[in-house]
Amino acid sequence: MKLNKRELIALGFGSVAALTLPALPAFAEGEKAAARIKEFAGGKEPVAGKVALTTPEIAENGNTVPVSVSVESPMTDDNYVQSVLILADGNPEPGVATFNFSPLSGEASATTRIRLAKTQNVVAVAKMSDGSVFMDKKLVKVTIGGCGG
């Protein structure tokens, strides 16, 4: 069977498309969160530890999910937690909030209530005054999503 040029190109195109298309949707979701973490961490790879993220195991109402974060630190003038970024990796946009602390915070801890569109991971990334970066991640099961429908 002889393929003319047009058929050959179409064949090539089709095979490339078949290879890349299925990968895209799943890739895109976690990717946004990963990009935010990379930007916040200044390229440093976050390490597990020091950060304690508290979330409910099951969120009855995705519109208001209580989230607390606490980071181990002496909180002195030369050794304190600068900021903690909270992300929700399954939301339309992963960014939730950034808590900015100071030595006068006393403790690097904060609580708020957030919207989760569906079951997903909530991630907390802490950036210290010496540039080191730590993180914690918790899976939250959501029964009724909270992003407007």
Added chain:
Amino acid sequence: MAKPRVKVPSKASKDEVITIKTLISHKMESGQRKDRKTGEKIPRNIINKFTAKFNGKEVFSVDIEPAVSANPYLQFSVKVPESGEFEFIWVDDDNKTYSTKKKITVE
């Protein structure tokens, strides 16, 4: 329209770490919801920044994104070195500012 409520202890000992709770009523329109009739996305309108100052110095702040729930609740800690006044400021997407002050006595 957006009323803030803040809970701060009236007294503390020197360098005690106190807990402050704040609440402000605000719809926090995320920009993700669609108008049921037109199908158009309702534009975003949220409080995007919260700042807590003590005697004029910033001690804590939050950069807030649309995933924070309506009527944003924020709880945080402050180490109080001396008597003085807290100022809490919220800013929304229209650059409107809401603020309230609370005094504390350190004995």
